[in-house]
Amino acid sequence: MAVTQRRGRRIMMTPDEVDAFLATERTCRVATVSRDGAPHASPLWFAWDGTSLWLYSIIRSKRWSDLRKDPRIAVVVDAGEEYGELRGVELTGTAEFVGESPRVGEPCPELDAPERLFARRVFGLDEMPHDGRHAWIRLTPDAVTSWDFRKLAALG
Template structure:
């Protein structure tokens, strides 16, 4: 994973800060592009395993259809209200479809960790429930940009 920080190196998150932030946050925004060139952005739940972002998507969604034509994706996870609270991460690259689609729980060793993380994070469970409508997308980012405006010593006043 390449860290792409065009500007603002002093507000960039460390690897440890990034991992903690992605473990704590619950919703990301996922951007895809359809075969007609139209972009689509939608909110989605996710988990981070330290290397890849795992997205649990409805297989009959516009997002899924777009990714079937073009696996390139950009994902933003951000939060904050006041200027000095703004934090976030943008991850981009190509997704891989992992496991059966839709997911019914067939054995898939590659999904053991993300399903354990996701089940604990969103359902408070040890075992992932499967609804026969969702499936997994794995983004091992080619580029990562992060920001934490709390690292600025003198945020601007409004």
Template sequence: MTATQRRGRKIMMTPGELDEFLAEQRTCRLATVSADGSPHVSALWFLWDGTALWLYSVVRSRRWADLRRDPRVAVAVDTGEDYGELRGVELSGAVEVVGEVPRTGELCAELDAVETRFARKYFGLDMLPHDGRHAWLRLTPQKVVSWDFRKLGPH
């Protein structure tokens, strides 16, 4: 990660807290830019490996078309109902495609661990079932901003 968080140091997550938070959350919101310049936000399942955010996206989607044209994204993962419980992470940078498009299960060493962890997290399986409709995107974030309002104390 090339940029460090300047504001909100009191509420930012430590690297360990960030890893734990991203491991336990299931859904992120991915923002892309459409051809006409309008923003598009969509929900996706994801996997965090400690360095990169892995996104398994339908390839026949507005999101995929946007990313093929402009790979820059912002991703938000957050939770909490009351103000004092709010926690989250925003990651931004450019995504890159990993593996074949669409993914059919061809050998790809770079995806072995990712697909096993993703299959366990979301399907309770040891192997990811490939449907020929999805492909992998990797976001190695250039900027990460986090917050954990629980660190502010009781409200």
């Protein structure tokens, strides 16, 4: 007996579609948990390396402070204006802090590839400019949820 998939499964993106989407979008919304348990959401630019989402955050931000106290994180990247064109990806997991804080450019081989990627995508540069106010957060997701409402037309 065949199992009918839920509509949500039928409109989810394939792994290749998720990669392509995250490689082209620029802004995400980062959700954290504050000390008092209240949620906090804020927009941020990011880079996707095919495995992890790299966030370059101001270290004096509420987001940074929240994640230092509780590293649980959810990130949404979405696009579309009309209902039938909405699409997006939610990534959840644990934030990891990589490199020095604040980042001033000390050698860190682990950051070579993400900094090159981020510098090209965000600044149009070959090298990452460091301002001494930001540092890196890596999210290697435990769970990825996606949707592409453009697939609804094919479902009838």
